Amino acid sequence: MKLAYWMYAGPAHIGTLRVASSFKNVHGIMHAPLGDDYFNVMRSMLERERDFTPVTASIVDRYVLARGSQEKVVENITRKDQEEKPDLIVLTPTCTSSILQEDLQNFISRAQASTDSDILLADVNHYRVNEFQAADRTLEQIISFYVSSNPNKIVKTEKPSANILGIFTLGFHHQHDCREIYRLLKDLGIEINLVVPEGCAVTDLKKLTKAWINIVPYREIGLMAAKFLEKEYQMPYISTIPMGLVETASWIRQICKQTNSQMDYEKYIDHQTRFVSQAAWFSRSIDCQNLTGKKALVFGDATHAAAITKILVREMGINVCCAGTYCQHDGDWFREQVQAFCDQVLITDDHTRVGNMIAEIEPAAIFGTQMERHVGKRLDIPCGVISAPIHIQNFPLSYRPFLGYEGTNQIADLVYNSFTLGMEDHLLEIFGGHDVKTVITKNLSTDQNLIWESSAIEELQKIPGFVRNRIKRNTEKFARSKKLEKITVEVMYAAKEALAA
Amino acid sequence: MSPTETLKLKFECETGNYHTFCPISCVAWLYQKISDSFFLVIGTKTCGYFLQNALGVMIFAEPRYAMAELEEGDISAQLHDFDELKRLCFQIHQDRNPSVIVWIGTCTTEIIKMDLEGMAPKIEQMIGCPIIVARANGLDYAFTQGEDTVLAAMAHRCPEWQAPHEAFGHQREQENHPNLVLFGSLPNTVAEQLTRELASQGIHVSGWLPESRYEELPQLGPGVFVCGVNPFLSRTATTLMRRRKCQLIGAPFPIGPDGTRAWIEKICQVFNIQPHLENLDQREKSIWESLEPYISLIKGRSVFFMGDNLLEISLARFLVRCGMIVYEIGIPYMDKRFQASELSLLEKTCKQMNVSMPLIVEKPDNYNQVQRIRALQPDLVITGLAHSNPLEARGITTKWSVEFTFAQIHGFTNARDILELVTRPLRRNNHLKDLGWSELVSQTK
Numbered sequence: 001m002k003l004a005y006w007m008y009a010g011p012a013h014i015g016t017l018r019v020a021s022s023f024k025n026v027h028g029i030m031h032a033p034l035g036d037d038y039f040n041v042m043r044s045m046l047e048r049e050r051d052f053t054p055v056t057a058s059i060v061d062r063y064v065l066a067r068g069s070q071e072k073v074v075e076n077i078t079r080k081d082q083e084e085k086p087d088l089i090v091l092t093p094t095c096t097s098s099i100l101q102e103d104l105q106n107f108i109s110r111a112q113a114s115t116d117s118d119i120l121l122a123d124v125n126h127y128r129v130n131e132f133q134a135a136d137r138t139l140e141q142i143i144s145f146y147v148s149s150n151p152n153k154i155v156k157t158e159k160p161s162a163n164i165l166g167i168f169t170l171g172f173h174h175q176h177d178c179r180e181i182y183r184l185l186k187d188l189g190i191e192i193n194l195v196v197p198e199g200c201a202v203t204d205l206k207k208l209t210k211a212w213i214n215i216v217p218y219r220e221i222g223l224m225a226a227k228f229l230e231k232e233y234q235m236p237y238i239s240t241i242p243m244g245l246v247e248t249a250s251w252i253r254q255i256c257k258q259t260n261s262q263m264d265y266e267k268y269i270d271h272q273t274r275f276v277s278q279a280a281w282f283s284r285s286i287d288c289q290n291l292t293g294k295k296a297l298v299f300g301d302a303t304h305a306a307a308i309t310k311i312l313v314r315e316m317g318i319n320v321c322c323a324g325t326y327c328q329h330d331g332d333w334f335r336e337q338v339q340a341f342c343d344q345v346l347i348t349d350d351h352t353r354v355g356n357m358i359a360e361i362e363p364a365a366i367f368g369t370q371m372e373r374h375v376g377k378r379l380d381i382p383c384g385v386i387s388a389p390i391h392i393q394n395f396p397l398s399y400r401p402f403l404g405y406e407g408t409n410q411i412a413d414l415v416y417n418s419f420t421l422g423m424e425d426h427l428l429e430i431f432g433g434h435d436v437k438t439v440i441t442k443n444l445s446t447d448q449n450l451i452w453e454s455s456a457i458e459e460l461q462k463i464p465g466f467v468r469n470r471i472k473r474n475t476e477k478f479a480r481s482k483k484l485e486k487i488t489v490e491v492m493y494a495a496k497e498a499l500a501a
Numbered sequence: 502m503s504p505t506e507t508l509k510l511k512f513e514c515e516t517g518n519y520h521t522f523c524p525i526s527c528v529a530w531l532y533q534k535i536s537d538s539f540f541l542v543i544g545t546k547t548c549g550y551f552l553q554n555a556l557g558v559m560i561f562a563e564p565r566y567a568m569a570e571l572e573e574g575d576i577s578a579q580l581h582d583f584d585e586l587k588r589l590c591f592q593i594h595q596d597r598n599p600s601v602i603v604w605i606g607t608c609t610t611e612i613i614k615m616d617l618e619g620m621a622p623k624i625e626q627m628i629g630c631p632i633i634v635a636r637a638n639g640l641d642y643a644f645t646q647g648e649d650t651v652l653a654a655m656a657h658r659c660p661e662w663q664a665p666h667e668a669f670g671h672q673r674e675q676e677n678h679p680n681l682v683l684f685g686s687l688p689n690t691v692a693e694q695l696t697r698e699l700a701s702q703g704i705h706v707s708g709w710l711p712e713s714r715y716e717e718l719p720q721l722g723p724g725v726f727v728c729g730v731n732p733f734l735s736r737t738a739t740t741l742m743r744r745r746k747c748q749l750i751g752a753p754f755p756i757g758p759d760g761t762r763a764w765i766e767k768i769c770q771v772f773n774i775q776p777h778l779e780n781l782d783q784r785e786k787s788i789w790e791s792l793e794p795y796i797s798l799i800k801g802r803s804v805f806f807m808g809d810n811l812l813e814i815s816l817a818r819f820l821v822r823c824g825m826i827v828y829e830i831g832i833p834y835m836d837k838r839f840q841a842s843e844l845s846l847l848e849k850t851c852k853q854m855n856v857s858m859p860l861i862v863e864k865p866d867n868y869n870q871v872q873r874i875r876a877l878q879p880d881l882v883i884t885g886l887a888h889s890n891p892l893e894a895r896g897i898t899t900k901w902s903v904e905f906t907f908a909q910i911h912g913f914t915n916a917r918d919i920l921e922l923v924t925r926p927l928r929r930n931n932h933l934k935d936l937g938w939s940e941l942v943s944q945t946k
Contacts, residue, residue, distance in 0.1 A: 001569045001570065001571060001580070001585040001588075001589060002569070003567050003568070003589050004567065004570050005549070005553070005564065005566065005567045005568055006549075006553055007550065007553065010550045011546040011547045014550065033639030033640050034639040034640075035521055035522055035523025035551070035639040036523065036547060036551075037520055037887065038523070038550075038551045038554065038555065040520060040887035041520075041554075041885070041886040042554060044886055044887050044889065044890045045890070049891070050890060050891060050894035050941060050942050051942065052891040053887065053891075056518060056868070057518065059517055059518060060608070060640065062641055065611070076518075083868065095546065095608075096612065098576075099576055099609065099612050100612060126545065126546070127572065127576065128573070130546075391557075
């Protein structure tokens, strides 16, 4: 048993349902107790989805517990088949059905006799995999089911074309990213064969193998399917994340090489980098100088945390003290990606560890999930949200990609707005600001009894409000390390010197 | 419709394929109500994910609840659940020092038959902090019924009522009625409002189940009268009657001015107290008058309850009294005995207002309901979040039902809040009505 009240990645069935409901005309049936269909609420609220979420529960209640599901699951499948006429029904196990150990596959075989839809049992184990792993596996499962059932000879498209694997409902800025990739590929003269699974019909999946390459923009979901297609159908895939100027350039190069592109892509990259995207110019502009060497902490899913870390360090000159991810199953990849760019790597799914790390490092800005945003609020540290888990405000209506050249602009804005504005920073330092109210302690750890002499308190109040807490904590940290009980003005200066050294 | 059909309430029961919140959601309001408690939900990632999403920002405020997340080792009994729970409870006791730890049993603890009731007393003794077990799981209950399971469990912990000593007899006589304990968790201000409402009729409320502190639980026992304030508390009522030998006052619930009045009158009647009728008349009348601007918006409009929180009967009764026509009252579970007075008030109100009786659908089927909504085209659908946006996109006005659970809706004072909620979508419609884009879903599929 684990004591927890917050988690970064959801349970397995959420992943499966995200795949199922991203496809067009696919229905998910959960074998679950009343109240587990919370996925429908999330989709309807966060995505502001206009259509009914194609997910229903085959309810497990007291009777099912006593007698087994018997006809119930079969009836629910046949009923949905008649009501909605879906192409595919995905039966989704949950934590409850995992322990009931009913033979769901048997229910499917029985239902198959009386339905027109295809039926699949999602191959996920609640206790072994999380949302992302389950989604990854379910996508591979559906793709392999439809691709393998089409034994025809593979004919590639005439012009170079690509599939995009891994655009999902409830994904972080996925819709915008998809549009941005589409635009980029169009510029490169590459056609989109299929976008999977968002808005794709499963009946179209047989066309998947006609594309020249597969593109997997996010590491978390889509890689399994891409590897399967590479192994079985010799389709190359590109899993570079086109986030930030450097990575987008390398992504374009790989795509053009894989498709034997005749265009002068280096010229295209150069033009986009220097003139279409504003990010390269921005990081050279004097405004951005103030960001040089500022401390930041990055935490999120593997894709976004790794990419943002590289952007901050390589493209903006910011010092990333700690980069972390909650994707523990992908920890090795993450470590390898960011090791050279940050002081330390944190791989954990325990949000309190992340919170303590933030309190300890006291970065000037955090780039994380909604949880880190709230930690930042408590510690008075600004935070830019760069990864799921997210709230409704992270499903913006306006065009806000993170990928491609427009993405670099969006990220630059996000980073810049997260730090205290340069000039404001400067003025506050010179004039000390107007904010001279008494010190409020905001700390994640409990305070020990240190006595502040009144002259030291006065001195502390001369310090601009937004750095005052940090100075206070640093001084106390210093006092504790020297085993001092009383803090005088001298101790404060000694602490400042010690820190500068 | 033949006249006889309209004279009686009609009951139906469907498949139970409907959307509602899991009953563990009750920790959200109960940990806030009982300020010295700690709620430990013993379940899986699924439960945790639901809570963290359903409770939204509350999560970030260091709530006094946590998950004991079951892992594979717990399910396959490789780990000893007694030792595991003991370890977690020790930790909670040390970090938070609550006056009570409430264990919320979930579907998983039911299925693997974890003996929570057996383990609790032993661990309670070891750590010296009361542990209460409530089985608020989705196998048996819906949404607000979670509170019912917690309060029923808590009823066992209330101290035994001691009949006052002869010497103090004269003090009691001033009240001239037996002890009255009200049950149901309400925000402190609302509880205070209802207490005062009864006090003005000369009725003294000797306690609430729950109080805002666990240590202040009311005395119960034979001779104590109890009365519920919420329609979903049938288990608690049964426990109070059967196990604590209390006498239940079956009254309509104090939701809406009509309900509040009937509730007060029923309590007065049981205690043989003549209500200050003039007083009460005046009070109800002035509330109705203050509601007039809202009522003019909903009069003659139709409403459809899809059903998910068991407040439906009381709300429907109030809305009928406001002049609305109720097509259907979906409800997760219908306890006809506990809700008897409420049901008869609904019937009476329908006759009074001269509208046909609504259809009461227990364990509704959301798919069928959507078909009925399409056919009936009601002016307002009260429904859960899963269906709100899709219905709105199809030009059907909705009100999100969960808000009724979290808003203050009890007593005379808060009747306005109910109508504020009910009329909000209608007022929004009035603002946007001339724009011509109320249907926002593409017709091609």
